[in-house]
Amino acid sequence: xxxxxxxxxxxxxxxxxxxxxxxxxxxxxxxxxxxxxxxxxxxxxxxxxxxxxxxxxxxxxxxxxxxxxxxxxxxxxxxxxxxxxxxxxxxxxxxxxxxxxxxxxxxxxxxxxxxxxxxxxxxxxxxxxxxxxxxxxxxxxxxxxxxxxxxxxxxxxxxxxxxxxxxxxxxxxxxxxxxxxxxxxxxxxxxxxxxxxxxxxxxxxxxxxxxxxxxxxxxxxxxxxxxxxxxxxxxxxxxxxxxxxxxxxxxxxxx
Numbered sequence: 001x002x003x004x005x006x007x008x009x010x011x012x013x014x015x016x017x018x019x020x021x022x023x024x025x026x027x028x029x030x031x032x033x034x035x036x037x038x039x040x041x042x043x044x045x046x047x048x049x050x051x052x053x054x055x056x057x058x059x060x061x062x063x064x065x066x067x068x069x070x071x072x073x074x075x076x077x078x079x080x081x082x083x084x085x086x087x088x089x090x091x092x093x094x095x096x097x098x099x100x101x102x103x104x105x106x107x108x109x110x111x112x113x114x115x116x117x118x119x120x121x122x123x124x125x126x127x128x129x130x131x132x133x134x135x136x137x138x139x140x141x142x143x144x145x146x147x148x149x150x151x152x153x154x155x156x157x158x159x160x161x162x163x164x165x166x167x168x169x170x171x172x173x174x175x176x177x178x179x180x181x182x183x184x185x186x187x188x189x190x191x192x193x194x195x196x197x198x199x200x201x202x203x204x205x206x207x208x209x210x211x212x213x214x215x216x217x218x219x220x221x222x223x224x225x226x227x228x229x230x231x232x233x234x235x236x237x238x239x240x241x242x243x244x245x246x247x248x249x250x251x252x253x254x255x
Contacts, residue, residue: 029047029048029049029050030048030049030050030051030052031045031048031050031051031052032051032052032053032054033051033052033053033054033057034053034054034055034057035055035057036057036058036059036060039051039053039057039059039063040063043063043064043065043066043069046067048069049068049069049070050069050070050071050072051069051070051071051072052071052072052074052103053071053072053073053074053076053078053132054074054076055076056076056077056078056079057076057077057078057079058079058080058081059078059079059080059081059082059089060081060082061082061087062080062087062088062089062090062091062137062140062158063089063090063091064090064091064092064093064096065090065091065092065093065096065097065098065163066093066095066096067095067096067097068096068097069097069098069099070098070099070100070101071098071099071100071101072101072102072103072132073100073101073102073104073131073132073133073134073169073170074102074103074104074132075102075103075104075105075106075107075131075132076104076107076132076133077109077120077132077133077135078132078133078134078135079120079133079135079136080135080136080137080138080175081136086138086139086140086141086152086177087137087138087139087140088137088138088139088140088153088154088155088156088157088158088175088177088184089134089135089136089137089155089156089157089175090134090137090156090157090158090165091140091154091158091160092157092158092159092160092163092164092165092189093160093161093163094160094161094162094163095161095162095163096163096164097163097164097165097166098157098164098165098166099165099166099167099168100134100165100166100167100168100169100170100196101168101169101170102131102132102168102169102170102196104131104132105130105131105132105169106130106131107130107131107132108128108129108130109122109125109128109129109130109133109173110122110123110124110125110126110127110128110129111125111126111127111128111129111173111174111200112124112125112126112127113126113127113200113234115202116200116202116216116234116235116236117174117176117181117200117201117202117236118135118173118174118199118200118201118234119174120133120135120174127199127200129171129173129197129199130171131169131170131171131196132169132170132171133170133171133172133173134156134157134170134171134172134173134175135156135172135173135174135175136174136175137154137155137156137157137175137176137177138152138155138175138176138177139151139152139153139154139155139158139176139177139178139179139180139181139184140152140153140154140158140177140184141153142154142158142160142184142186151177151178151179152177152178152179152204153177153178153179153180153184153186153219153221154177154179154180154182154183154184154219155175155176155177155180155181155182155201155203156172156175156181156182156183156198156201157172157182157183157184157191158180158183158184159183159184159185159186159189159190159191159223160186160187160189161187161188161189162187162188162189162190163189163190164189164190164192165183165189165190165191165192166191166192166193166194167191167192167193167194167195167196167230168194168195168196169195169196170196171196171197171198171199172196172197172198172199172201173197173198173199173200173201174200174201175201176201176202176203176204176216177203177204177215178203178204178215179203179215179219179221179241180203180215180217180218180219180241181201181202181203181215181216181217181235181236182198182201182216182217182218182232182235183198183217183218183219184218184219184221185218185219185220185221185222185223185224185225185246186221186222186223187221187222187223188222188223189222189223189224190223190224190225190226191218191223191224191225191226192225192226192227192228193225193226193227193228193229193230193232193253194228194229194230195229195230196230196231197230197231197232197233198217198218198230198231198232198233198235198239199231199232199233199234199235200234200235201216201217201235201236202216202235202236203215203216203236203237215237215238215241216235216236216237216238216239217232217235217238217239217240217241217255218232218239218240218241219240219241220240220241220242220243220246220247220248221243221245221246222243222245222246223246223247224246224247224248224249225240225242225246225247225248225249226248226249226251227248227249227250227251227252227253227255228251228252228253229252229253230253230254231253231254231255232253232254232255233254233255239255240255
């Protein structure tokens with residue numbers, strides 16, 4: 001009996017000793033977030049290598065990516081909700097490297113089409129999107145192809161410098177900009193699409209809101225777009241647009 005009690009005590013001791021180490025290791029590389037403030041703090045914390053959404057999150061400003069980080073949408077919705085000012089959901093600057101994944105691709109979300117731009121409508125939407133969603137972005141001010149005036153670029157994701165964006169899962173839905181309603185790539189930026197979708201994104205013409213939609217999907221001012229999987233569809237008017245200094249490698253997926 002004494003040996004049995006001693007064994008139990010030793011086992012409990014080992015368990016309690018391991019718990020803090022495990023928690024610390026998870027906290028160092030993984031971070032669950034439920035609010036905009038927690039998400040911004042996690043992106044700024046270089047020890048958080050994988051950030052996972054634990055709730056739907058509305059953001060009031062673009063999320064600037066300055067480092068290598070993975071975001072797990074986890075079936076939830078990340079929405080740019082600032083109606084007073086334009087902004088991309090993600091602005092990836094030089095040195096930034098964002099990978100989007102989705103560990104809950106069976107989550108269901110509903111949208112309705114409004115003049116080629118899909119808008120969330122969870123109770124009644126006719127368009128069904130499976131998995132996590134990035135939505136609501138309206139673009140970052142930028143110069144396009146040597147122009148001398150600002151337009152809004154990259155409603156969902158905006159890349160500048162040598163920024164990197166990899167999409168392994170999730171969906172960019174219902175984002176809008178003058179150029180690249182879904183994704184905009186400039187300079188030496190690189191976008192690799194291995195999975196997920198870009199759907200129901202649209203654009204304004206250079207005269208602003210209400211103009212004819214042209215560049216709703218992916219717009220390459222320069223840089224590289226590599227597509228090995230995923231789907232781009234229902235983006236007005238063009239799904240992918242390349243300027244002369246841009247490169248597209250189409251090795252899979254569907255447009």
